[in-house]
Amino acid sequence: MIRKIDIPSIRDSVHDQMREMILDGQWPPGARIDLSSLAEEFGVSKTPLNEAIHMLIREGLLTVKPRSGTFVSSLDLDEILETFDFRLVLEKGAAETILSNISAPILRGLDNLNDRMADIAHGEPQDEDYRRLLRLDDEFHQKIMMLSGNSQLIETYEQISARLMLMRMVGAFERKDYEATIDDHRTITAALRVGDLQSFAAASATHVHNAKDKIRRGLKSR
Numbered sequence: 001m002i003r004k005i006d007i008p009s010i011r012d013s014v015h016d017q018m019r020e021m022i023l024d025g026q027w028p029p030g031a032r033i034d035l036s037s038l039a040e041e042f043g044v045s046k047t048p049l050n051e052a053i054h055m056l057i058r059e060g061l062l063t064v065k066p067r068s069g070t071f072v073s074s075l076d077l078d079e080i081l082e083t084f085d086f087r088l089v090l091e092k093g094a095a096e097t098i099l100s101n102i103s104a105p106i107l108r109g110l111d112n113l114n115d116r117m118a119d120i121a122h123g124e125p126q127d128e129d130y131r132r133l134l135r136l137d138d139e140f141h142q143k144i145m146m147l148s149g150n151s152q153l154i155e156t157y158e159q160i161s162a163r164l165m166l167m168r169m170v171g172a173f174e175r176k177d178y179e180a181t182i183d184d185h186r187t188i189t190a191a192l193r194v195g196d197l198q199s200f201a202a203a204s205a206t207h208v209h210n211a212k213d214k215i216r217r218g219l220k221s222r
Contacts, residue, residue, distance in 0.1 A: 010044055015052035017042070022061050022072055023165055025131055030074045033062070060163040073166065080167045081212050083160050088208045090157050091141075092201050094148035099200060101147040102192050110192070113140045114185045121178035133178055134165050140185055144192070168215065177214050184210055 018038075021027055039049045053070060056062040063073045091098075117136045120129050138161050145157045184207040191199035 011048040011051040011055075014042055014044060014048055015055050018052055018056060019059075019061065019162070022056070023131075023135075023162060027072045029072050029166060031072045032068075033070045033072070035070060059159045061166055073163070075167055077216070080164070080215055083164055083167070084208050084212050084215075087141075087157065087160055087164065088204060090153060090160075091145070091204045094145065094150065094153060095197055095200055095204075097149060098144060098147040099192065099195050099197055101149065102195065106143065106147065107189060107193055109143060110140060110185070110189045113143070114182055114189070117178065117182050117185070121175055121182060130178075133181070134168060137181060137185075138162075138165055144188075168218075177218075180210055180214070181207075 027033065033053075035046070035049065035053070039046050042049065053062060057064065061073055063071050065071060113136050117133055117140075120133055120136075123129070141161060142158065145154055148154065184203070187203040188200065188207060191203050
């Protein structure tokens with residue numbers, strides 16, 4: 001029996017694939033998106049494509065410039081720094097609930113993510129390795145924020161994390177930067193392990209401070 005095609009599902013599939021291409025670096029910040037060609041390549045009409053684009057615009061990954069077209073969002077240092085600060089506000093706001101929901105399996109998962117990042121950092125990291133590190137870094141923080149149990153907070157956190165991942169793709173980073181991130185993560189997990197609210201808040205703040213310094217240096221070197 002023929003079933004009616006679910007348009008929202010097409011929209012979501014297009015959104016997910018476009019989001020993946022952006023965060024994989026296939027479309028770098030500032031790249032123009034040819035919507036007509038994209039609709040043809042995806043084999044979809046412009047309706048679900050436009051809906052997916054509006055979703056990505058709300059997430060801050062795409063920008064529409066009048067009479068110019070649709071572009072992958074470009075870097076703005078002040079915006080990056082403000083977004084890191086906002087992420088920290090969310091983490092601190094959810095800290096008490098996060099600590100009350102921490103468990104041994106979650107801690108093992110966080111340790112595993114850090115170990116995987118360390119394996120990459122011990123080699124000679126290339127651009128692709130850096131994107132893998134960004135994804136593992138994002139997964140680390142998402143796993144912690146999931147413990148808040150607040151769907152609206154989690155959704156907001158996912159959106160700003162995606163924006164930060166995009167923004168951090170442009171820059172020059174060294175092995176010591178990767179290793180510093182891993183060290184920060186281990187300090188955060190240590191605070192989670194003992195259930196110390198103040199230590200968790202301080203470790204998260206230090207991590208954001210260090211990340212902002214790396215961004216400043218990375219963009220300056222480019």
